[in-house]
Amino acid sequence: MICALASSVCFGAASVLQAVAARAAPPGSGSGVDVALLWRALRQWRYLAGLGLDGLGFVLQIVALRTLPIYVVGAALAASLAVTAVLSSRVLRVRLSRVEWTAVAVVCAGLALLALASGPEGHRAGPDALGWGLLATACGVLLVGAAGGRLPQRPRALVLGLGAGVGFGVVEVAVRLIDGPDLADPALYALLLGGGSAFVLLTSALQRGAVTTATAGMVIGETIGPALVGVAWLGDRTRDGWTWAALLGFAVALAGSLTLARFGEAPETGARATGSCSSS
Secondary structure, eight states: OHHHHHHHHHHHHHHHHHHHHHHHSOOOOSOSSOHHHHHHHHTSHHHHHHHHHHHHHHHHHHHHHTTSOHHHHHHHHHTHHHHHHHHHHHHSOOOOOHHHHHHHHHHHHHHHHHHHHBOOOOOOOOOTHHHHHHHHHHHHHHHHHHHHTTSOHHHHHHHHHHHHHHHHHHHHHHHHHOOSOOTTOHHHHHHHHHHHHHHHHHHHHHHHSOHHHHHHHHHHHHHHHHHHHHHHHSOOOBOTTOHHHHHHHHHHHHHHHHHTGGGGOOOHHHHHHHSOOOOO
């Protein structure tokens, strides 16, 4: 659980840098799959710093996924929005309302309940087709990005954010399926394609859409699906008699995180003033 929470801190801190950078990057093509936009962002120090934190968070996430059920790790990752909110209030001097401070407390309470209710990580390998299903889903993320980039601004941000969340969710499940370097394992390619596609879609969503909407879509996409896969096929369970507590804790943590979704966004004036930033 410590690794899951530490991963959440890394991702939450990265979001503060990434949201500023997304708005300061030169306009892209408008496509949901805009690799050139990602390349331009890579030349900005804030984006690189955010990527460094993302990398550290990913390593910690892998450790957590090897020891905890996916639904616990997913809820902890969604709680990175609480970290972003607290850091934004200090670093970017964004004021949190009473409702938002309450949401931070709600997220913490939901995670505490999940920690008490969670059982050991499941050890089932899942059906043979699961790896191929993940790879197909990762390819679908690219198709969603291509279609979503043509939508009006509000639905565009939601669709691209949701697609990015699904891509990150593919990574979560693939980490559980991969036992070692095996070039014949479709889960390995699903991890690479899902993670890369997710970064491209999220960068596009943050650059032109409402960050609140994009972040909310991402949180939903990266938590619910992987949690269901973990329970249905990978053997994730709760402690005996604590299923209700796990469901309640998951729902409470997710609801609190969505309340804090606007803190994936930095103030517009700050973004314009910096002139060069980064996003992921």
